[in-house]
Ligand SMILES: NC(=O)C1=CN([C@@H]2O[C@H](COP(=O)(O)OP(=O)(O)OC[C@H]3O[C@@H](n4cnc5c(N)ncnc54)[C@H](OP(=O)(O)O)[C@@H]3O)[C@@H](O)[C@H]2O)C=CC1
C-alpha cells in the first residue's frame with residue numbers, strides 16, 4: 001500500500017510497539033509524548049491516521065489538546081487504550097468520537113503483550129469501527145507477516161473485551177500467586193468471561209465479539225502471562241505486597257485497578273451481578289485478603305451455570 005503519515009500519541013510500551021509495527025511496513029511515523037522533544041502540532045501535521053496509545057488517565061486531556069490543532073479533513077483516529085473514564089464511564093473511543101464527530105474512530109485491541117511484539121513474535125489483533133473503510137485502512141497499515149489484523153464491526157465490544165479482561169487478569173494473578181491450580185484458573189477465567197459478557201451486553205456489545213480475539217483471546221493472554229502488569233498486581237498481592245508498593249514498582253500502567261472501580265459503581269447502579277469484579281474491588285480496597293476473596297467466591301449461593 002501507499003505510504004501513510006501516522007501520528008502516534010503516547011510513547012509508552014504500547015505506543016512504541018505500534019510505532020515500530022507501522023514503521024516496519026514503510027509508513028511515515030511520528031511519535032508524540034508529553035515529555036518528548038516534538039510538539040503535538042508538529043506530530044499531527046498532515047497525519048492521515050492518529051493513533052492514541054495514552055493511558056486512560058490522559059485520554060480526555062490529550063483529546064481536548066488535539067481539538068485545538070489543525071487536522072486533515074479525512075484523518076482517522078485509532079484508539080488503543082484499554083480503560084474507562086472514571087467520571088463518565090465512557091470508553092476511550094467514545095471520548096475521541098465525541099471530540100471529533102466528523103472523523104472516523106477505529107478501536108485496535110487484541111491479545112497484544114507489547115514485550116512479545118517488541119521481540120517480533122507473531123500476534124493477531126482486531127480493528128473495529130462503524131466506518132468499515134476506516135477499519136480496512138487501519139488493517140492494511142498494521143498487517144504484516146508477524147502481526148495479523150482482523151476487522152470487526154462491533155467497536156464497543158472489541159474495546160470492552162480489552163478493557164474488562166484487565167480486572168479478571170488481576171484475579172488470575174491472585175489465583176496463580178496463591179497456587180490454586182489449573183482447575184481453579186480455568187473456572188475463574190470462564191466465569192470471568194461470563195461476567196464480561198453480562199456487563200458488555202448492557203453497554204450494547206455483541207456476545208460473539210467476546211468469544212473472539214479481543215475478548216477471549218486477550219483474556220487468555222493476559223490471565224496466563226507474567227508479562228501482564230494487571231496479572232502482576234494480583235500475583236504480587238497474593239504474595240503479601242501492598243497495592244501502593246506494587247504500583248510504585250510496576251513498569252507502566254495497570255488499567256484494571258481503575259477499571260475495577262468504574263465497573264463496581266456501574267454494576268451497583270444497574271444491579272448487574274459481578275462477583276469476581278466485586279472481590280477484586282474489595283481486595284484492591286484492602287477490605288479482604290486474597291484468601292478471604294477466594295472463600296467469598298467459593299461459598300456463594302449455588303445456582304445454575306446459565307439463566308436460560
Ligand atoms: N503494554 C501493552 O502490552 C499494551 C497496552 N495497552 C494499553 O495501552 C495503554 C498504554 O499502555 P502502555 O503503553 O503499556 O502504558 P505506559 O505506562 O508504558 O505508557 C503510557 C503512555 O501514556 C502517557 N500518558 C499517561 N498519562 C498522560 C497524560 N495525562 N497526558 C499525556 N500522556 C499521558 C505516558 O506518558 P509519560 O511517559 O509522559 O508518562 C505514556 O506515553 C493502556 O491503556 C494499556 O492498557 C494495550 C495493548 C497492549
Ligand SMILES: O=C(CO)COP(=O)(O)O
Pocket residue numbers: 082110111112113114162166169218221222227228229230231253254255
Ligand atoms: O492488554 C494487554 C495485552 O493484550 C497488556 O496487558 P497489561 O496491561 O496487563 O500488561
